Amino acid sequence: DEGHAHRMTGPLVAIVDYGMGNRRSVEKSLQRVGARTLMTCDHDELRAADGLLLPGVGAFPAAMRIIRELGLDDLLRERAAAGTPLFGSCMGMQLLFEESEEHGGAEGLGILRGSVRRLRAPGLNLPHIGWNAVRWTTPSPLTDGLPDPSYLYHVHTFAPEPADPADVLGTTDYGETFATVVGSGNVFGAQSHPEKSSAHGLALLANFATLATRRVPA
Numbered sequence: 001d002e003g004h005a006h007r008m009t010g011p012l013v014a015i016v017d018y019g020m021g022n023r024r025s026v027e028k029s030l031q032r033v034g035a036r037t038l039m040t041c042d043h044d045e046l047r048a049a050d051g052l053l054l055p056g057v058g059a060f061p062a063a064m065r066i067i068r069e070l071g072l073d074d075l076l077r078e079r080a081a082a083g084t085p086l087f088g089s090c091m092g093m094q095l096l097f098e099e100s101e102e103h104g105g106a107e108g109l110g111i112l113r114g115s116v117r118r119l120r121a122p123g124l125n126l127p128h129i130g131w132n133a134v135r136w137t138t139p140s141p142l143t144d145g146l147p148d149p150s151y152l153y154h155v156h157t158f159a160p161e162p163a164d165p166a167d168v169l170g171t172t173d174y175g176e177t178f179a180t181v182v183g184s185g186n187v188f189g190a191q192s193h194p195e196k197s198s199a200h201g202l203a204l205l206a207n208f209a210t211l212a213t214r215r216v217p218a
Contacts, residue, residue: 010034011212014049016076017041018066021055021092022195029195033206041070051212052079056091060116060158061106063095073109080111085211086187090156093182093189097160111187113163119156121175127157132172134180134192134200140169142188142207143181150200152180152192159191186211 013035015023027037030053038045046052054076056063067073080086088096097108100116108116119128133149143150152172159178162168169188170181180191181204188208194201 010036011050011209012036012038012048013051013053013209013212014046015039016046016052016054016072016092018063018070018072020058020063020066021090022057022193023055025195026053026055026089029202029205030209033202033209035205035209035212041072043071043075046072046075047079049084049212051085051087051208052076053208054086054088054092054095056089056093056095058091060091060094060100060102060108061104063091064106064108067095067109076109077111080187083186085208086111087205087208088187088189089195090191090193093191094158094160096182096187096189097162100158102158112160112167112182112184112189114161114167116158116160119159119175119178124175127155128174129155131197132174132180132192134170134172136170136181138166138169138183140183140188141211142183142204143169144207146200146203146207150203152190152194152197152201152204154180154192156191160189 017039094116096112098110167184168179172180
């Protein structure tokens with residue numbers, strides 16, 4: 001297994017494997033930026049990791065149902081509270097919030113305050129698919145050294161509305177201006193697909209790997 005062979009010196013970033021998301025391409029991107037990776041839903045393995053990446057593609061309610069069945073909701077809340085760097089990618093970022101209105105509504109992990117709602121993009125096609133200029137609004141170690149704007153690849157119909165404007169790290173426009181990169185303390189998320197976003201997406205993941213390297217063990 002390529003993942004297990006990748007044992008050099010970088011931080012160990014565990015990709016939370018609950019069956020939804022571009023897990024393999026996320027794993028390859030993390031390895032490209034020097035992280036060791038593990039794809040797992042095992043609670044002990046997730047607890048031992050230096051950083052956690054929560055991927056996600058598909059419907060929010062279905063994802064939350066599986067996450068709860070696997071007991072990963074409590075585990076992710078516990079690790080976030082313990083200071084482990086956590087990164088939600090694409091729908092994985094939406095899951096960090098309190099709720100989503102998708103498919104009649106569902107409760108999220110509630111690690112970040114706010115809700116997820118359908119993009120208000122009258123006259124434009126949904127899902128929103130394509131490269132967008134992301135403007136940085138709040139400085140963060142996640143976005144250190146990235147150009148302003150950066151260009152990231154998006155595929156989504158819903159977007160988060162953080163309750164605290166300070167949690168919005170970057171915004172982009174599609175019919176409206178929406179939060180596309182978020183962060184609070186050790187918890188971060190990107191609505192884009194960093195693993196499909198070329199140099200700027202890799203730079204985000206590299207910064208996250210650096211944050212996982214610096215973590216002081218609890």
